[in-house]
Every structure is written in structure tokens, then in C-alpha cells.
Amino acid sequence: MDQHVAHKRPRGRPRKTVADRDDGNRRQQLIAGAARLFRRKGFDATSTRDIAAEAGMQSGSPFYHFKSKGALLYAVMEAGMRAAIERQGTALKAAALQKSEQIGQDPRGLLAVLIQNHFDVLLGPGSDFIPVMLYESRAITARQRATLATLQGEYEAPWVPVLQALHDAGQLRADVKLARLLIFGALNWSVQWFDRRKGATVDELAAAALALFVQEKP
Amino acid sequence: MDQHVAHKRPRGRPRKTVADRDDGNRRQQLIAGAARLFRRKGFDATSTRDIAAEAGMQSGSPFYHFKSKGALLYAVMEAGMRAAIERQGTALKAAALQKSEQIGQDPRGLLAVLIQNHFDVLLGPGSDFIPVMLYESRAITARQRATLATLQGEYEAPWVPVLQALHDAGQLRADVKLARLLIFGALNWSVQWFDRRKGATVDELAAAALALFVQEKP
DNA sequence: CCTACCGATCGGTAGG
DNA sequence: CCTACCGATCGGTAGG
Numbered sequence: 001m002d003q004h005v006a007h008k009r010p011r012g013r014p015r016k017t018v019a020d021r022d023d024g025n026r027r028q029q030l031i032a033g034a035a036r037l038f039r040r041k042g043f044d045a046t047s048t049r050d051i052a053a054e055a056g057m058q059s060g061s062p063f064y065h066f067k068s069k070g071a072l073l074y075a076v077m078e079a080g081m082r083a084a085i086e087r088q089g090t091a092l093k094a095a096a097l098q099k100s101e102q103i104g105q106d107p108r109g110l111l112a113v114l115i116q117n118h119f120d121v122l123l124g125p126g127s128d129f130i131p132v133m134l135y136e137s138r139a140i141t142a143r144q145r146a147t148l149a150t151l152q153g154e155y156e157a158p159w160v161p162v163l164q165a166l167h168d169a170g171q172l173r174a175d176v177k178l179a180r181l182l183i184f185g186a187l188n189w190s191v192q193w194f195d196r197r198k199g200a201t202v203d204e205l206a207a208a209a210l211a212l213f214v215q216e217k218p
Numbered sequence: 219m220d221q222h223v224a225h226k227r228p229r230g231r232p233r234k235t236v237a238d239r240d241d242g243n244r245r246q247q248l249i250a251g252a253a254r255l256f257r258r259k260g261f262d263a264t265s266t267r268d269i270a271a272e273a274g275m276q277s278g279s280p281f282y283h284f285k286s287k288g289a290l291l292y293a294v295m296e297a298g299m300r301a302a303i304e305r306q307g308t309a310l311k312a313a314a315l316q317k318s319e320q321i322g323q324d325p326r327g328l329l330a331v332l333i334q335n336h337f338d339v340l341l342g343p344g345s346d347f348i349p350v351m352l353y354e355s356r357a358i359t360a361r362q363r364a365t366l367a368t369l370q371g372e373y374e375a376p377w378v379p380v381l382q383a384l385h386d387a388g389q390l391r392a393d394v395k396l397a398r399l400l401i402f403g404a405l406n407w408s409v410q411w412f413d414r415r416k417g418a419t420v421d422e423l424a425a426a427a428l429a430l431f432v433q434e435k436p
Numbered sequence: 437c438c439t440a441c442c443g444a445t446c447g448g449t450a451g452g
Numbered sequence: 453c454c455t456a457c458c459g460a461t462c463g464g465t466a467g468g
Contacts, residue, residue, distance in 0.1 A: 026453090042356055044262030048447060058454050063448060065453090135353070138260055173433075178418060178426035181411055182404040189403025200396060208396035215391075215433055244437090266463060276438050281464060283437090 027065045029055045035076045035128040043073055043136045073136060074144045080129025081151040084121045091117040092158060107165035108214055114159055116206040118187050123194050123202055131191045156180070171215045183213055245283050247273045253294045253346040261291055261354045291354060292362045298347025299369040302339045309335040310376060325383035326432055332377055334424040336405050341412050341420055349409045374398070389433045401431055 033054030037046040048069050049059045066072045095113045121130055137145060163180055166172035172179055186209060194205065251272030255264040266287050267277045284290045313331045339348055355363060381398055384390035390397055404427060412423065 042260075042262060044260060045357075047445075049445090060447095060449075060455080060457095061453050067448095069447065139263075172430070174426040174430040175418075175422075178423060179430050181408070182427055182430055185407025185410075186400040186404035189407055190399070192403075193399055200393075204393075205396060208392040209400055212390070212392040212397050212400055213430060265461075267461090278439080278441095278463095278465075279437050285464095287463065 026055065026057075030057075030062055030065055030072065031075050031079055034072050035080070035132055038073065038076060038132045038136060039128040043069075043132075043139045048072075070140060073132070074140050076129055077133040077137075077140070077144075077148055078151070080133050081148060081155065084130055085151065085155050087121060088114070088117050088155060088158065107162045107169070108171065108210070108217075110162045111159075111166065111214060112206070112210050114162065115187065115209050116203070119190065119202050119206050119209075122187065122191050123196065134188055134191070156184075166214055169217070171217065172213065173215065179213070183209075186212075244273065244275075248275075248280055248283055248290065249293050249297055252290050253298070253350055256291065256294060256350045256354060257346040261287075261350075261357045266290075288358060291350070292358050294347055295351040295355075295358070295362075295366055296369070298351050299366060299373065302348055303369065303373050305339060306332070306335050306373060306376065325380045325387070326389065326428070326435075328380045329377075329384065329432060330424070330428050332380065333405065333427050334421070337408065337420050337424050337427075340405065340409050341414065352406055352409070374402075384432055387435070389435065390431065391433065397431070401427075404430075 030051060034046070034051045037050055037054060041050075048062050051069075051072065052059050052062050055062070062069075062072065066075065091113055092110070095110065121127060133148065137148070140148075159180060160176070163172060163176050163183075167174075167176050167179070174182070190205065194202075196202075200208070248269060252264070252269045255268055255272060259268075266280050269287075269290065270277050270280050273280070280287075280290065284293065309331055310328070313328065339345060351366065355366070358366075377398060378394070381390060381394050381401075385392075385394050385397070392400070408423065412420075414420075418426070
């Protein structure tokens with residue numbers, strides 16, 4: 001992505017090269033670094049100086065790319081949501097192609113795909129964006145929260161008919177709306193305790209969740 | 219501890235009365251006020267000045283009662299856990315008395331009691347302590363976290379045999395440990411979205427959770 | 437528990 | 453994007 005050429009400046013900030021220069025993706029670097037720091041330390045406990053250093057910049061430079069620390073936080077959240085939505089769409093498309101049967105014929109299988117993908121988004125590599133969105137929403141404005149709510153609605157949209165179908169089939173024994181909220185809670189909370197290095201794998205976790213929520217076909 | 223004599227200062231801080239005076243419970247007031255603020259704004263975004271004002275003190279005074287802001291946070295969490303443990307024990311005792319049958323004969327009923335009580339602890343009136351513990355644990359020391367983990371173990375202890383019994387009866391179709399983590403996630407997440415003023419009641423929520431996780435007796 | 441205060445840190449900006 | 457800087461706020465303390 002970028003090469004580093006040695007030059008005179010003996011120490012201090014990271015070298016710039018032709019490849020980075022004028023690159024709009026310094027912005028992306030800031031977002032990615034901020035996501036990591038916001039997740040590890042929290043929004044308030046992360047200084048804009050920390051973020052600048054993470055991207056190899058000086059303390060004031062993030063404000064060349066973002067007008068405020070809050071704007072950076074929002075950028076992290078929005079990028080996370082858009083990526084999650086796209087990834088979920090891809091997973092659903094792949095599942096639809098794999099099966100010859102109609103979608104909707106196998107709601108349990110679809111829920112398995114949705115759950116698996118959701119855990120990947122939450123716990124997979126590079127998965128700082130959504131946890132930040134989930135745990136730092138207090139720090140953004142009401143307007144920003146409203147926009148994110150729209151994106152969240154888009155993300156949740158495919159879940160609704162699946163849960164409804166399971167409910168209709170008697171395999172999901174709770175009010176569909178409450179079931180959705182409870183299920184997302186169970187999944188989202190995993191960022192608090194799941195440790196890739198020990199215990200279950202993400203796949204086992206997804207299987208356990210599915211078994212817990214959905215009853216076998218009667 | 220210290221008396222306040224009425225003097226000239228015409229306005230400003232709340233008046234002290236005979237009832238408050240010499241009261242060791244200024245400490246409790248600080249804890250309760252801090253819990254409210256920590257929950258609403260987060261630990262980092264709450265200043266010790268905010269907390270002092272909430273208790274009707276001057277800015278430096280909380281440090282007469284607590285050696286640091288972090289100590290206050292920890293006090294909130296520990297008080298919350300001890301209250302939750304006691305409340306849960308009471309609920310279990312009441313349930314055992316109500317039923318003539320043996321405990322363990324009706325694990326589903328016991329889980330219903332545990333879930334209902336847990337929602338009350340999370341969402342009921344004065345329920346700021348546990349949400350603070352759940353969402354601010356990043357801000358305490360490893361040592362403090364370890365002590366809280368012990369208390370959490372105490373709280374979770376009654377859940378384990380109940381879940382195990384349901385699993386053995388084929389009514390809980392997931393690994394017991396993962397089921398416990400997922401169930402707590404589903405419950406704990408409710409503090410993010412539950413609104414007493416609209417939508418379901420706490421009772422309906424508890425019923426939905428039970429129906430979602432536990433299958434009817436085959 | 438109040439008064440008065442300190443050192444440190446922070447988000448943000450002007451000017452290049 | 454860096455340099456140099458500002459005003460505000462914050463946790464905490466001494467001394468009473």
C-alpha cells in the first residue's frame with residue numbers, strides 16, 4: 001500500500017513517500033486507528049493525540065481531516081455499519097446460491113447464516129468498528145444517532161422475516177420483536193467476554209446460539 | 219463526624235438540617251449520586267465536581283470520603299453487586315417457600331424467578347449500580363476487577379444447577395456454559411434499549427426471555 | 437467538609 | 453500536515 005524510502009530526517013515521525021503523499025486514505029488510517037483505540041480504551045479516555053500518534057501524525061493533524069473528535073467517532077461508526085450491511089448481504093447471497101431451495105423454505109438455515117455473520121462482524125479480525133458503535137453511542141449527537149438507527153434498521157431488516165417465519169412454524173416461542181432484541185443482546189454481549197485464544201470458537205458459539213434460540217422442527 | 223453551625227452565608231449550597239448532620243451516610247449519598255451520573259454520562263465524562271454538586275458538596279469534598287474518583291466507581295460497583303446478590307437470595311427463598319415441591323423439581327420455575335429478579339435489578343427503580351458495573355469495568359484496576367469477578371461468581375452460582383437441570387431435561391439445547399453467557403447477554407443488553415415508558419413491561423420481557431430460551435417439557 | 441489552588445491534559449486553532 | 457499555542461477542565465491536595 002505504501003513504500004518507505006529512507007531519507008535524512010533522522011528520527012521522529014514516520015517517513016512520507018510518494019505513495020502516501022496526497023493520499024485520501026490518511027483519513028482511513030485515522031479511522032482505523034481511532035476504532036482500535038476507542039475500542040480498547042473508550043472514547044473519552046482516548047485523546048486526539050493518541051489517535052494522531054497511531055496514524056504517525058502530529059497532535060493537531062487529525063483536525064485537518066476531521067473537524068472534531070466526535071466527527072471521527074461518528075466516521076468509525078458509520079464505516080462499521082456500512083461494512084457490516086454489505087458483508088451481511090454478501091453472506092445471504094452466497095447462502096441463497098448454495099441452496100437450490102427457495103429462500104424462506106429454510107428459515108433456520110438463514111438464521112444460522114445471519115448469526116454466524118454477526119459474530120464474525122463482532123469478533124472477527126479487524127472487528128473494532130461495530131463494538132465501538134455499540135458501546136459509545138452515548139458520545140454522538142442525537143442527529144448522528146438517528147442516521148445510525150436508519151443503518152441499523154437496514155442491517156436488521158433481513159432478520160425480521162426469518163424470525164417471523166420461525167415464530168409461525170412454532171420454532172421461536174416468544175414475541176418476534178422482543179425475541180429480536182433479546183437475540184441481538186445475546187450476540188452483542190459476546191464482545192464483553194469472548195476470547196478467541198481460549199474457550200469456544202466462533203463457530204461453536206454460533207451453533208450454541210442457534211440451538212438456544214430455535215427449537216427443532218416439531 | 220463534623221457539625222455544621224448555621225452561619226451567615228446567604229445562598230448557595232443546600233442547607234444542612236439536624237437530620238443530615240453527623241451522618242455517616244454522606245458517603246452513601248455520594249455513591250448513589252455517582253451511580254446516577256456514571257450511568258447517564260459514563261465514568262470519564264462525569265467530573266468529580268458533578269458528583270460533589272449532586273451531593274450538595276464543594277468540589278474538593280468527595281476526596282474526603284474517597285481517595286480517588288476510581289475508588290468511588292469501585293464502591294458503586296461493589297455496592298451494586300452485594301445488593302443484587304442479597305436480592306436474588308431473597309427472591310429464591312420466597313420462591314422456595316411458596317412452592318411445596320422440592321427445589322430442583324421445577325427448574326423452569328426457578329429460572330423464571332432468576333430472570334425476573336435480574337431484570338428488576340437491571341431495570342427497576344434505583345437500578346444504576348449494576349449497569350455501571352456492566353459498562354464501566356474498563357475503568358477499574360485488575361485487582362478490583364478480580365474481586366468483582368468473585369462476587370459475580372456468587373451471583374451466578376444459583377443459575378448453574380438450574381441451567382444444568384434444564385439441559386439434562388432436554389429443555390435447554392446448548393452447551394450450559396455458553397447458554398449461560400448468551401442468556402446473561404440477552405438480559406444485560408436490555409439496559410441499552412428497554413424503556414419503562416413504552417413498549418413491553420418488565421414482566422412481559424421476563425416471560426419472553428423464558429419462552430425464548432427454554433423449551434416446553436417434551 | 438470548604439477554600440484556594442496546582443500541575444497536567446485535553447480538544448481545538450492560526451498560520452504557515 | 454506541522455508548529456506553537458490557547459483556554460478550559462480535570463483530578464487531586466494542603467491547610468484549616
